[in-house]
Amino acid sequence: MQETLSKDDFLYMAVAERFENQIEKNILKTGDKLISLRALSKEQGISISTAYKAYIELENKGFIEARPKSGYFVRFSPSQYLKTPDSPKPSSGLVKVDVEEMLRIVYKTLSQEGVVKLATATPSRELIPEAKLNKAMMEAIRRSPNSCTAYEDVQGNLTLRKQIAKYAFNWNGNITSDDVVTSQGCMEALGFCLKAVTQPGDTVAMESPTYFGIFNVMTSLGLKVLEIPTDAETGVDIEYLENALHTNPVKACLFVPNFGNPSGGLMPDHRKKQLVELLAKHQIPLIEDDIYGEMYFGKTRPKTCKSYDKEGLVMLCSSISKTLAPGYRVGWCIPGKFMDKIISIKLNSTVSSATPTQAAVGLFFETGRYDLHMRKMRKALHTQCLRYIQAISDYFPKDTKVSRPQGGYVLWIEMNKNVNAFELFEKALQEKVSIAPGQIFSTDARFTNYIRISFGAPYSEFIDKSLKKLGKIVESLR
């Protein structure tokens, strides 16, 4: 049934069109806040309901978005936008190319002074509520019967574990403090889990591309890596994995289903369920790195694989290193049926985690400060994400493709095949900009024309200039 257009319809469409033009012409920029419905209604002499319809129209078209309790914001202008990157398949079989040298060079730049660090996926100082965290530290020490000088329980600070269990409720996790063990950051937790379920020589399936640090961890444990192609929209290729399981003796999987690094992809919840069921069938433990899980831009916290875990085979690992304070080294693990093994491994490596930092974070959670902080941080990161994408689409060659992360910290950028990312990295460093070249995100260095850029730092003129420089270098390398 075809509807006829009322006067009202013409009105809201006209208003929407005006906004659309402003966005297209970049007068309204990505991340800008639109005036309130009430103000729009007053300004245009239209009813609030008409103003609402105009914004809905713009939202449906993807130009703007509503953010809970904040109003409407410019999302993106499709015409200016680049495509999303492809995901090339890994070389068949198990390949081990040495990317150590590149890694070492990239690591080195991370501590260089005076460099714009688009390579680091850590929260920038502006996003951290330092004063409140310091207060939590003082208060935690004051409350402790021994000023936090004594050994903490091996399993971890009880207040902190209770809060982690409470937070798990947001992803349908039905757990208690007994199910949680703390660690010195997420990396230690991942290491514990790998040690608990593998032996040297075993094969572990991982996403590709993936966080480069983990390859060295694998090597140091004598493990082989089987790379599973991962799509930025749908996550790990489950069908590829299922086939691979027939020919490879996979002992464990290590995946980052929520906003994996560097692709920023979000595995849809039904795919998580499917993955958990597949692995349960083969009785293969899944180590789930959920370090970015709380940094979602959407309306609700994405589920985890652990949400669907019935057999205790999923070992969820996370930390506050990406959301609050990397230097505190506070992480944790919800290891399902491997708890006893993990505790024993912890006892034999670092005995127990530091008392004051755990206590401070526990209190920061308990007082609701973390909740508040995360709400602000999600908003800030979302805006930053859109601003960075906008700048890249403005400054990079038109054949550039960029990811559309729904959470996390990083953009994954595919450039023209002729651009060598490591060369770009070196040239950019001369201009005092550091990026992460794609080569270091796989064992066979195949992402030669990809780079990862972090949008952890608030957008500024300085960042803008850096991205402009970067775009010019990419252009010169094509």
Next chain:
Amino acid sequence: MQETLSKDDFLYMAVAERFENQIEKNILKTGDKLISLRALSKEQGISISTAYKAYIELENKGFIEARPKSGYFVRFSPSQYLKTPDSPKPSSGLVKVDVEEMLRIVYKTLSQEGVVKLATATPSRELIPEAKLNKAMMEAIRRSPNSCTAYEDVQGNLTLRKQIAKYAFNWNGNITSDDVVTSQGCMEALGFCLKAVTQPGDTVAMESPTYFGIFNVMTSLGLKVLEIPTDAETGVDIEYLENALHTNPVKACLFVPNFGNPSGGLMPDHRKKQLVELLAKHQIPLIEDDIYGEMYFGKTRPKTCKSYDKEGLVMLCSSISKTLAPGYRVGWCIPGKFMDKIISIKLNSTVSSATPTQAAVGLFFETGRYDLHMRKMRKALHTQCLRYIQAISDYFPKDTKVSRPQGGYVLWIEMNKNVNAFELFEKALQEKVSIAPGQIFSTDARFTNYIRISFGAPYSEFIDKSLKKLGKIVESLR
């Protein structure tokens, strides 16, 4: 040439004899302070020089001791004293008896409420300058450009490393901050070192008896343990080790030359030199656990094996867990030529150590607070040591033998062959006293009639009663 005795000589000998009698009769107790030379001179109507001679006489006989800037104290009364324990040879070859179950039970009691914990070798609360440490923490956070929330340098906090290098001067260590890498406690440092120089299946030589936690670390790394008998007076049996090297493919040694746990022995400095030379000849790395090195009762800081290391083969590990704050998890390693390997291992396990705790301890060192604290702590521990020995010689059967540690925290006690230490442990626990049974200090559970007692807690009526109870149980088990 025989000297005749002057009137003066008779005088000081008479005065000394009077003190001797009081000590023998327990009127003057171990740890009691003697009146000053000036007061003694006045009281007895003798010259200060005569009073001085009397004290020197008593000191030479081992009844009293001079403590720098504190005066003279009752040391011990030989007649009441027990012998020192024997050191039975380990079973020939490599034995692996599972002492895990005992260990697990002992560990469990460590966190039980209302139990007098003579089993734990950690500083008791009274010995820790909590308020000053808290102040250092606040100040460190205040001084940090990011409130200690950012990742610390992988090698560790620079202030802390500089201070560790400075402290090394006391044992003749000629090192700089570049030679130090920090860790999460001494255990992590030991683990790093073991990983750096061994592969699963390798054999590592260790003292016997030794700290039980380390056996599990060895097992978790797939290493075999070769136990080397260790004398409480002279440390590791170097000749036994030299012979063992001919028949065993020893890949590394892990020794505690200063106040090893549980024997409390101090390897004489010339033996350290000898050991380092022997291992250099065989190019075998020595992991030196010096966690107790600063807790000496004598006049000077004992040297370390690292003091004699010319080839960078000695990897010294230590921490503040036994002297200041176990819960801070601040340790370090001076790994000689293995520095690069250690950094790479650290990067792949815990990435970097916690920022605030390292910064706080660095500052605590830098401001001279640690120095001051250690001077007080050494004195307190020395007195506690003597008091505990006295009580044991009072309350335990006369065939008991007890170690005479020259530093550290613990007494190693050999009882009648009929006494089973694990049975004693269980019976004592019923009386709310926890001790460490000898079985857990070797891989073949051979120290069945030994126990370890910590004198970390200041002597009190409560401790006195607990030791009395313990003595009665030992008596009943003979």
